[in-house]
Amino acid sequence: MLDTNLTDVSLCLFAAVFAVVVVFNKNPVVAAFSLLLMFIGFGGIYFRLGSVFLTTIQILVYAGAIAILFVFVLMLMNLEETKTFIPTKNFSLFAGIVAILAMFGILTIIIFNNTDYLATDKLPEVSMNTLFTKLFETYLVPFELSTLLLLGATVAVVFISKKRIPQ
Amino acid sequence: MSLFPFVVFSVISLSIGLVLILISNILGTKPKTKRLHDIYESGMDPVGSATKRYDIKFYLTAILFLLFDVEIVFLFPWALSYQSSSIKPLMLAEFVFFMFVLIVGYLFVLLSKSLDWEE
Amino acid sequence: MLDEFLEILIKTVVILAIPLGSIPLILQMERRGAAWIQKRVGPNRVGPYGLFQPLADVFKFLFKEEVVPSHVKKFFYIIAPILSLLMALLPLAGLPLCAPFFIGDQKVYPEVFRSGLGIFYVFAATALGPYGILLAGWASNNKFSMLGALRACAQMISYELAISTTIVAIFFIYGSSDLHVMVEKQNESLYGIIPAWGVFLQPVGCVLFLVGIFAESNRLPFDLAEGESELVAGYHVEYSSMKFALFYMAEYVHMIILSTLFVTIFFGGYGLLPGMGFVVENLPSSIYFLQAISLISKVAIMMWFFVWVRWSIPRFRYDQLMNLGWKTLLPIGLVNLLVTVIVIYLRSN
Structure with missing residues (x-):
């Protein structure tokens, strides 16, 4: 087929x-x-690894929300002032x-503790539903705690934005 | 899984824009007056620069969007797996709790007047 | 391998040609429609009924004086419109034009990029929409552009939340994220009389989504990003000639894609229009063509709706717009979701 390791390598290079x-x-x-482009590259890598749902999350949340927040904040600030900061x-x-x-x-810690999981093969055919069942049955408490x-x-956000700096 | 169709599609879409701009660059007349290159400000001389500080409300909007977006994204797998689930009452209880916390968060934001734009 | 490549290429060209080719028609419809609503004549000089006016516009854009102001960040200034159009076109790859068909004994899906993501792909690609605008606003280095871009982006992300809640409810009802499954389920009928369209199953969600797509595509009454009296033209104030036209195209592509998504979720998608069943009985092979025609006509009706609303409802003020998004649509969406889930749970017991 048209997909070779070339796609994977170029995706990794893109992200890197x-x-x-x-x-x-x-x-x-x-x-x-x-x-933002790096996040999109990551999304592609997840997709190539067969994790469709993770791709969606990556694009929707990371590329679609977190990167927007960063761009927004940088545009809101007066960048000319911050340029003078040189570490x-x-x-x-x-x-x-x-x-x-x-x-x-x-x-090192990750590699030596998880040698089993470091397979370079793609994920076995895990349907989205198997993943979701795990999320809502096995990992129920973490799921609820995340909310x-x-x-x-x-x-915290509301308090930060409400704080007034005395002139 | 194959990303190839996506790559072909994006390359073609990208080239549409590129080609159109190139054509207009070749065909279009070149500007003759220097004044055209000035900052547009309704014909006046510009006052101040564009890199000023903007309202914090924009930041607040973006970060609240991020938080609510993450919560709603959590609900996508829930909605998709509900019908094939064998433990529907538990799933419902999870959902109601989740929504309860989400709505409490929303009400907090609402009552703290963070969503008010008029002042 | 070459066959596969050819298949992708043909699909891409068809999927891109339909919306891009219909933009001139939509433009003309919008102008004539606006004139009709306001009791004016509208453009009627170029060609019969002024039909060649959009063509004349294209030539005008191509030959226009090309100004790159001296204060802009040149590289980003030039790629911003290209990126804008790219981001607008990307969701198209995941939208089905007709049901999957067979060539020989091979099943062919009409989408270019069939990924198992279904609607997720379209939704995720739409979420990237604000970047072209943000880049344009920042690269232009102009107060109006910057403020316009910030406004447009804040507005797009705010209304995305309301749309998201609707999509959760839709997933819950159809139990699948695949657009083909959604259309199939909508082709069944409710109580034997009305089609099981999403609009009857999720009326509140439908209205939320509809308002959401107006805000997402920055159309009146939500085109605050280019409120003339405040911002001149918003994020593309420093753009001219073809680069300006690309933003324009991106806006229309955005409208077409969101309308297609809306129609696919709530109005039966490529499901046949009434009366077409007769043709299919006599000529079974025409079904895929008729499905495409059905989808396109439904989207065309949506396009007219955009024009209709544009000339009927005045522009909102910015605080009203944000209030509508955050204080009205979002809570309604959340409550709608909760009610939908509980009602379906009680009914299934």
């Missing part, structure tokens, strides 16, 4: 390139748009090293 742009681009709005060289070097070490540490978490977030 825009991830790099997010980190290195100096213009925050461009970075936010790259973030000192030593600090960014230190932060970079810590971030890289942390990433490798987390990856409480979102309620908490709503309250």
Whole structure:
């Protein structure tokens, strides 16, 4: 068929390139748009792995809502003022090293604890309904708790936006 | 699963826009006056710049949309799996609880006047 | 492999050609319709009944002076309209024009991108709609553009919530996210008299969705993004010639796609119009063609409805618009969902 590993590789490259742009681009709005493209790339990867529902969530929530929030916030602020903030060289070097070490540490832990799950094969034919049954029967309590978490977030958002900074 | 049809479709859609702009770039006349390149502000000289601070209401709208969107996305799998489920009363109870919390959250936002645009 | 590629190519071209080709017709319908509602003559000079007016417009857009203002972010300024059109066209790949048919013994689906996502694909692709507008507003570097883009985007996401609640209710009723299944279920009949269209099963949801698509496509009475008296033309104020036309096309494609989705969910989709059954009995092979005709005529009626509303209802004020979305439609949607679920649960017991 027309789909080869080429599609997978180019999808991963697509996501990786825009991830790099997010980190290195100096213009925050461009970075936010790259973030959007990265999310879309992730959606494609999930799709290729056979997880249709995850693709939907990825596009609807991450690309359709979270990235919009980022773009929005960056447009609302006065970006000319923020351009003057340049982190000192030593600090960014230190932060970079810590971030890289942390990433490798987390990856090592994940890889050594979950060797069974690291199959490179695609998911077995899991229909959406099997997944949903699991969500609403086995993982019922976390599902219900997630809504409480979102309620908490709503309250927090309202309080943040109501806070007045005294002139 | 195959992404190929999607790729073909997007490439063709993208090229429609590109080709149209290219054609108009070739055929269109070039502007002769410098004034055309100024910021449009109804013929006046522009006052201030575009990168000013905008109302926080927009931010609030976006983030509240995000929160409610996540909650409603949670309901998609619920609605799709309800009819084939063997434990309908439990599913209903889950749903009612979920909706209850969602509506409480909504009422909180409403009563905190975060949704009011007129001041 | 070549066959597969050819199949995709043919589907893509057909699916793209129908909406893009009908935009000039819709434009002319809108102008003549507006003139008719306002007791004017309307464009009637170019060709018979002014039918070639849209063609003249195309040439005008192509030959127009192309201005790229000096203060814009040039790269993003140029790709914004292209992206806008792309984002508007993407959902088309998931919309079915007719029922799946057989070529030889191979089942062929009319959608370009059949992914098992069904309506999710269309919905997710529509959710990307605001980006073209946001990019245009930001790249233009103009107060009016920026504010217009922010307004348009805030409005689109607000009304998306109301639409989402309706879609949950729809999923609940049909038990599937596949548009073909939805259409099949709507072809049955209720009590033997009326078709089981979504509009009879979900009347409140139907109204919510209808209001939602007006807001999502930035059409009057919700075209606050381009409120002339406040923002001149909103996010495309700095655009001219073909780039402006692309935004225009994107808006109309958006309208067509949302109408198609609306018709597919609530008005039987490509289900045959009454009277067509007779033709199918005599000529069984024509059914897929007639299905496409049915869908297109239903969408055409929706297009006329857009024009009708445009010249009947004045524009909202921005706070009224946000209030309608957040304080009226969203709670109604949530309550509608709750009531639907409980009623169906009680009835099934």
